[in-house]
Amino acid sequence: MTAPAVLSRAGLDELIAALIADGYRVIGPTVRDDAIVLAELDSGAQLPSGWGVESSPGRHRLRRRDDAAVFGHSAGSQSWKQFLHPPRRPLWSMDVDGFVPAQEEPVRYAFVGVRACDLAAIATLGTVLGGGAHPDGSFVRRRQGLFVIAAGCTEPGGVCFCASMGTGPAPGPGYDLALTERIDESGHRFVVDVGSAEGARTLAALTHRTATDAEVDDARSAVRDAAEHMGRQMPAGDIRTLLSEGRESPHWADVAERCLACGNCTMVCPTCFCTTTEDRTDLTDLTGDAAQRSQRWASCFELDFSYLHGGSVRVSGASRYRQWITHKLSSWYDQFGTSGCVGCGRCIAWCPVGIDITAEVARLSELQDSAPPGENESR
Numbered sequence: 605m606t607a608p609a610v611l612s613r614a615g616l617d618e619l620i621a622a623l624i625a626d627g628y629r630v631i632g633p634t635v636r637d638d639a640i641v642l643a644e645l646d647s648g649a650q651l652p653s654g655w656g657v658e659s660s661p662g663r664h665r666l667r668r669r670d671d672a673a674v675f676g677h678s679a680g681s682q683s684w685k686q687f688l689h690p691p692r693r694p695l696w697s698m699d700v701d702g703f704v705p706a707q708e709e710p711v712r713y714a715f716v717g718v719r720a721c722d723l724a725a726i727a728t729l730g731t732v733l734g735g736g737a738h739p740d741g742s743f744v745r746r747r748q749g750l751f752v753i754a755a756g757c758t759e760p761g762g763v764c765f766c767a768s769m770g771t772g773p774a775p776g777p778g779y780d781l782a783l784t785e786r787i788d789e790s791g792h793r794f795v796v797d798v799g800s801a802e803g804a805r806t807l808a809a810l811t812h813r814t815a816t817d818a819e820v821d822d823a824r825s826a827v828r829d830a831a832e833h834m835g836r837q838m839p840a841g842d843i844r845t846l847l848s849e850g851r852e853s854p855h856w857a858d859v860a861e862r863c864l865a866c867g868n869c870t871m872v873c874p875t876c877f878c879t880t881t882e883d884r885t886d887l888t889d890l891t892g893d894a895a896q897r898s899q900r901w902a903s904c905f906e907l908d909f910s911y912l913h914g915g916s917v918r919v920s921g922a923s924r925y926r927q928w929i930t931h932k933l934s935s936w937y938d939q940f941g942t943s944g945c946v947g948c949g950r951c952i953a954w955c956p957v958g959i960d961i962t963a964e965v966a967r968l969s970e971l972q973d974s975a976p977p978g979e980n981e982s983r
Contacts (some may be wrong), residue, residue, distance in 0.1 A: 678761025
């Protein structure tokens with residue numbers, strides 16, 4: 605096992621350059637349009653040096669830091685899902701000459717700055733899309749050869765609650781290298797943990813040194829302390845049973861009065877995976893000689909999502925919100941053996957009306973606890 609190491613700030617740039625030279629398409633956080641987004645990096649200089657974020661229900665703002673930290677921000681609206689499970693992709697096309705399956709260009713991704721919650725989300729998608737009897741071939745190919753550089757969280761955001769979901773703030777399994785950023789009178793550096801043979805090989809080619817015990821302890825302590833400063837927490841208790849037994853709770857009507865059914869929560873969620881297909885015949889002209897089928901993300905908040913012959917099953921906003929949160933926190937266990945929520949808080953920050961999933965679960969729990977004896981059992 606490779607001992608923890610230390611990279612300088614210049615060493616991080618060297619790491620990114622080495623990955624690019626090795627044929628990886630390097631994706632990481634950068635600043636664009638007054639937000640931190642995930643994009644392809646040409647160099648480490650494009651990382652969001654000196655930028656942080658302020659987040660709360662329905663609010664997410666970029667702010668200047670008083671240091672040059674590159675990972676001193678919490679998750680933005682985008683997740684790594686968009687690269688492994690794209691929002692839209694062609695499936696096939698056909699014209700007068702015949703049927704042509706879509707061809708995907710092979711790509712080797714390297715993700716830089718993956719938070720513990722997002723690392724857990726990638727693993728969750730691996731179970732959902734990459735496992736089972738019929739894995740999604742596109743997802744499997746995109747994930748194949750993925751190189752992950754995780755970032756230990758030392759400053760969680762105002763909507764983060766990964767600690768209460770057991771997914772962070774320390775990165776779990778699945779990374780090749782994990783960096784914990786430290787800035788003090790000794791300088792700007794990253795304590796590096798190695799998680800794979802490929803990670804060890806990559807680190808060995810970089811300018812680095814072995815971390816001291818004090819540096820390792822400092823990094824571990826900073827991440828542990830972050831768990832005590834989460835902006836939110838999911839209520840304790842058996843949430844799976846709470847939601848499965850709370851189908852008739854009056855609280856769903858209360859949520860529906862606020863929910864716009866816009867689907868923002870499903871679009872920013874790093875584990876939502878639902879898709880639909882679309883057929884087009886107007887690719888070049890109106891002759892109808894060409895057609896294309898494509899796949900795009902779908903949302904359980906769409907009225908047509910539950911459409912069956914004769915109409916939609918879930919026509920009310922209350923039923924659609926209930927479907928989303930119940931699947932995410934309850935019936936996901938029945939399908940995949942775990943929760944579908946990793947505690948990133950994106951659905952809270954990017955909800956236009958500031959609906960907070962942790963507050964809604966807490967309220968459901970309160971209503972259940974205050975219900976007359978026997979009423980919960982009747983649900």
